[in-house]
Amino acid sequence: MLSPKKVVLAYSGGLDTSIILKWLEIEYGCEVITFTADLGQGEELEPAREKAILLGVKPENIFVEDLREEFVRDFVFPMFRANTVYEGLYLLGTSIARPLISKRLVEIAQEKGADAISHGATGKGNDQVRFELSAYSLNPDIKVVAPWREWDLSSRTKLIAFAEKHQIPISKDKRGEAPFSVDANLLHTSSEGKVLEDPAEEAPDYVYQRTIDPINAPDKPEYIEIGFEKGDAISFNSKIYSPANILEKLNAVGCKHGVGRLDLVEGRFVGMKSRGIYETPGGTILLEAHKGIESITLDRGAAHLKDELMPKYAELIYNGFWYSPEREMLQSLIDKSQEHVNGFVRLKLYKGSVSTVGRWSKDSLYSEQHVTFEDDEGAYDQKDAGGFIKINALRLRLLAMRSRKNRN
Numbered sequence: 526m527l528s529p530k531k532v533v534l535a536y537s538g539g540l541d542t543s544i545i546l547k548w549l550e551i552e553y554g555c556e557v558i559t560f561t562a563d564l565g566q567g568e569e570l571e572p573a574r575e576k577a578i579l580l581g582v583k584p585e586n587i588f589v590e591d592l593r594e595e596f597v598r599d600f601v602f603p604m605f606r607a608n609t610v611y612e613g614l615y616l617l618g619t620s621i622a623r624p625l626i627s628k629r630l631v632e633i634a635q636e637k638g639a640d641a642i643s644h645g646a647t648g649k650g651n652d653q654v655r656f657e658l659s660a661y662s663l664n665p666d667i668k669v670v671a672p673w674r675e676w677d678l679s680s681r682t683k684l685i686a687f688a689e690k691h692q693i694p695i696s697k698d699k700r701g702e703a704p705f706s707v708d709a710n711l712l713h714t715s716s717e718g719k720v721l722e723d724p725a726e727e728a729p730d731y732v733y734q735r736t737i738d739p740i741n742a743p744d745k746p747e748y749i750e751i752g753f754e755k756g757d758a759i760s761f762n763s764k765i766y767s768p769a770n771i772l773e774k775l776n777a778v779g780c781k782h783g784v785g786r787l788d789l790v791e792g793r794f795v796g797m798k799s800r801g802i803y804e805t806p807g808g809t810i811l812l813e814a815h816k817g818i819e820s821i822t823l824d825r826g827a828a829h830l831k832d833e834l835m836p837k838y839a840e841l842i843y844n845g846f847w848y849s850p851e852r853e854m855l856q857s858l859i860d861k862s863q864e865h866v867n868g869f870v871r872l873k874l875y876k877g878s879v880s881t882v883g884r885w886s887k888d889s890l891y892s893e894q895h896v897t898f899e900d901d902e903g904a905y906d907q908k909d910a911g912g913f914i915k916i917n918a919l920r921l922r923l924l925a926m927r928s929r930k931n932r933n
Contacts, residue, residue, distance in 0.1 A: 779806025
C-alpha cells in the first residue's frame with residue numbers, strides 16, 4: 526500500500542487512539558483528521574476534541590458528531606425487526622455500531638479529500654473485519670490503516686513509553702494495567718479481557734456498569750407499555766418518543782430492575798472463542814416486546830420463516846456484512862413482514878426478568894371466537910379437523926404399512 530497522504534481516524538480521545546494519531550503522523554508523515562461518534566456511550570465527548578487540538582490536529586479537521594438517532598433508527602431498529610440474536614443469546618450491540626462509524630469515516634474522507642481511514646481495532650478481534658468490510662463496500666478504493674497489525678507496540682509498557690516520548694497526556698488510571706476493556710453505546714455495554722479471560726471464573730461485580738444486581742432490584746414488579754408501528758417502537762407508557770429516546774427510557778427502567786445481563790463465550794469470526802460480559806437492558810426489553818406484538822399480528826408462516834432466516838441475518842451482522850447484498854435482501858423480506866406489526870405490549874419487569882403479560886392491536890390475527898372453550902356460534906366446525914388429520918396422516922400411514930409389510 527502506498528503511504529497515505531491524509532487519514533480519517535476513528536478517534537475516542539483515549540490513550541490508544543491518541544497514540545495511533547501520533548503514530549500515523551510519524552510513520553506516514555500524513556495529515557490526520559479525527560472523527561468521534563456519539564452513539565450514546567455515556568461519556569462527555571468534548572474532551573476528545575480538546576485532546577485532538579492538544580495533539581496538533583487543526584480545528585477544521587476535528588469531527589465530533591451526535592449519531593444517536595441515526596444509530597437507533599437506521600441500524601438498531603431494522604435489526605430488531607428480525608428479533609436478531611447471535612448464537613441464540615447476543616444482541617449484537619457492538620456489531621451493529623461498526624457499519625455506522627465506517628459510513629461516516631468514508632463520508633468524511635470524501636468530504637476532506639482523504640485517501641485513507643484508520644481504526645484502533647486489534648488484529649485478534651471482529652471489529653477490524655467489520656470496519657474494513659463496511660468501508661470497502663462503500664468505497665472500494667479507500668485505503669485502510671490498521672496500526673495494531675503494523676506496529677511493534679505490543680505491550681502496555683511500550684505504549685506508555687511511546688506516549689511519554691511524544692508528550693501524549695496519560696491519565697493516572699491508564700498507567701496501570703486495565704482490569705478489562707469496555708465498548709459502550711446506547712444499545713449495550715461490552716466488557717472483555719483481563720479479569721474476564723478465564724470463562725470458569727464468575728465476573729466480578731464491578732464489571733457491571735449499566736445494570737443493578739437483580740438481587741438488589743426492587744422487590745415490587747413494575748409494568749410498562751410499549752407501542753409499535755410497522756415493527757418499530759414508537760411509544761413508551763403512552764407517550765411518543767424518538768427512537769433514541771425510547772431506547773434511553775427502556776435502558777433506565779431495565780437498569781433499575783437488573784434486566785439484560787449476559788455472560789457469553791462466543792465464536793468470533795476470526796476463529797477463536799472469546800468471553801464477554803454484555804449489558805443490554807433496553808434491548809432485552811425491546812426484543813421481548815417485539816416478539817409479543819408479533820405473536821398476535823404476524824401470520825404463522827411468516828413468523829416461522831423469519832425464525833429460520835434470523836440466524837443467517839445475525840451472522841451477517843456479527844461478521845461485518847451489513848452492506849452486503851444478502852443482508853439487504855433479507856432486510857427487504859423482514860421489513861415486508863412488519864407491515865401489520867402495529868399495536869401495544871404490556872410487560873412486567875422484576876428481579877432481572879422481563880415478560881410479556883398483555884398485547885393488543887387493531888391488526889390482531891387473534892380471534893377469541895375461534896379459540897374459545899365456550900360456544901363459538903359456528904365460527905369453527907370441529908368436524909373439519911377429522912379430514913385435516915387424515916390428509917396429513919396419509920404419508921405416515923403409508924410408511925407404517927410398508928414397515929409392517931417388510932416385517933411380515
